[in-house]
Amino acid sequence: MYESIKQIVTTAEKKKQPICQLIIDAEVADSGVSRDAVWNKMKRNLDTMRQAVKKGETGAGVHSPTGLTGGEAIKVKKYREQHKSLSGDTMMGAVQAALATNEVNAALGVICATPTAGSAGTMPGVIAALEDRLHLSEEQLVNFLFTAGGFGLVIANHANIAGATGGCQAEVGSASAMAAAAAVEAAGGTPQQSAEALSIAISNLLGLVCDPIAGLVEVPCVKRNAIGTANALVAADLALAGCTSLIPADECIQAMDKVGRNLPSSLRETGMGGLAGTPTGQRIRAKIFGKDVK
Amino acid sequence: MSSIYRSVFDIIGPIMVGPSSSHTAGAVAIGRAARVIFQDVPTKVTVHYYESFAKTHRGHGTDFAIAAGIMGFAPDDKRVPKAPQLAKAAGIDIRYVEEEGPSPIHHPNTAILEMENGSHHTTVGGCSVGGGAIEIRSVKAQNVELTPTGPLPMVLYLDRDKNLHQIQALKEQLMGGSQLKERKKKATTGDLYEFDTLKNLSPEKIAELEKKYKGIVFLK
Structure with a gap:
């Protein structure tokens, strides 16, 4: 696989090949598995993502065992049907898919981690927007996932993708950056524009803390995915418009790593600081787990 | 670069039962690895949690995930949330201990599994590094203790x-x-x-x- 974002961009430029192709080739070479098997595995991931979105948007919505999350994707769906939203229907459709996915996740439903379960809604949100605006085929969507995964591997190996080590920036931030870079390619942008989108997306969520109420992947995780999706789409559009990041992509990833290391443990998935540490957050924790919980 | 993550499917995937890739899917993977290393059905398992795992295992379903791994379930198996009851029915007694202080294998998402049955005793220390990926950082079998490279x-x-x-x-x-x-x-x-x-x-x-x-x- 690739060592840096720069290496991905220069290889794609030199070979005049789309990034998705490079990533598929690398996966086939590294895994020793056939191209068909690699492709089918990614297609199964896409199918799972779509099923989760569908599940979260039907009926009364899905609710977590604690009752803290559920039913908000449905609210957005109804709002879109009855009102003219401020940020436009593509954006709110993406937000709806993101919320739906994380509501299914919080309800112990089946999802595809992209890169994590807590950030599983960001990518499906962007997919919903790409389908709406660009009418991408299934093949193009599978390619989108390979590109996103290739960029994500560099982030994971140079920074990290766990809230417990890097905060939410490592989860929703990484998901948003991967999705932004892959969305640029899907929309016909250059490899360098993908790297710019990744940089912008990371920069905009840098420092985001992981502060789940009662330590549960529910609040604020579900709505953070709405922002991860929106941020990805804005970053991709900025890059496609020709805007650039002053700081190169690989340095943005390094910055994210350092910020993550400097976050106190209370803001890294311990359910102690941030929103989890508020009087209301603590009250909910005590109600769910009893007062003896530290 | 440490290159913990080696496949695009470490990033896009796994397909899993929620709610957390590190605390649920990763915990399933630690349980599965421990069972494979034990090479038998344990009758008693003691799970020692450290740091983030110790603080949030209940909310993240880490307990049922470890049990599911010991039962050999995949992370997307619908039986994952019911694994503790299924393990009990299968004669496996699993206990969970929240340990104070830092992880002996230096990661916030640490579970150390002590497994035994009549004939042998094995301890496996795993950490969940994110997105469902794990490392095995300590193994003790037949009284020999080894510190593996991890990934x-x-x-x-x-x-x-x-x-x-x-x-x-x-x-x-x-x-x-x-x-x-x-x-x-x-x-x-x-x-x-x-x-x-x-x-x-x-x-x-x-x-x-x-x-x-x-x-x-x-x-x-």
Whole structure:
């Protein structure tokens, strides 16, 4: 696989090949598995993502065992049907898919981690927007996932993708950056524009803390995915418009790593600081787990 | 670069039952790895949690995830949330302990599993590094303790005969032209080896080696 974002961009430029192709080739070479098997595995991931979105948007919505999350994707769906939203229907459709996915996740439903379960809604949100605006085929969507995964591997190996080590920036931030870079390619942008989108997306969520109420992947995780999706789409559009990041992509990833290391443990998935540490957050924790919980 | 993540499917995937890739899917993977290393059905398992795992295991379903792994379930198996009851019915007694202080294997998402049945006792220390990926950072089997390199895929082998000739042949088989990292711990009961193959081995190769080297463990 690739060592840096720069290496991905220069290889794609030199070979005049789309990034998705490079990533598929690398996966086939590294895994020793056939191209068909690699492709089918990614297609199964896409199918799972779509099923989760569908599940979260039907009926009364899905609710977590604690009752803290559920039913908000449905609210957005109804709002879109009855009102003219401020940020436009593509954006709110993406937000709806993101919320739906994380509501299914919080309800112990089946999802595809992209890169994590807590950030599983960001990518499906962007997919919903790409389908709406660009009418991408299934093949193009599978390619989108390979590109996103290739960029994500560099982030994971140079920074990290766990809230417990890097905060939410490592989860929703990484998901948003991967999705932004892959969305640029899907929309016909250059490899360098993908790297710019990744940089912008990371920069905009840098420092985001992981502060789940009662330590549960529910609040604020579900709505953070709405922002991860929106941020990805804005970053991709900025890059496609020709805007650039002053700081190169690989340095943005390094910055994210350092910020993550400097976050106190209370803001890294311990359910102690941030929103989890508020009087209301603590009250909910005590109600769910009893007062003896530290 | 540490290159913990080696496949695009470490990033896009796994397909899993929620709610957390590190605290649920990763915990399933730690349980599965521990069961594979134990090579038998344990009757008693004590799970020691550290740091983030100790603080949030209840909310993240880590308990049912570890139990599911010990039962050998995949992370997307619908039975995952019901695993503790299923394990109990299968005669496996699982206890969970929230440990104070830092993880002895230096990661906030740490679970150390002590497994035993009448005949043997094995301890496996795993950490969930994010997105469902895990590392195995400590293994104690037959009173031999080893600190593996961590990332999977990983091959473990206890050489009871202390036959260096045989080990050399195994290493050549595992390498297949690529790199191989090795760790070794000598003991009276046998020499315990860990090999980091960097790439996954084909199922055919694994089957062949399993026949030749009794008790060899492949983690992926």
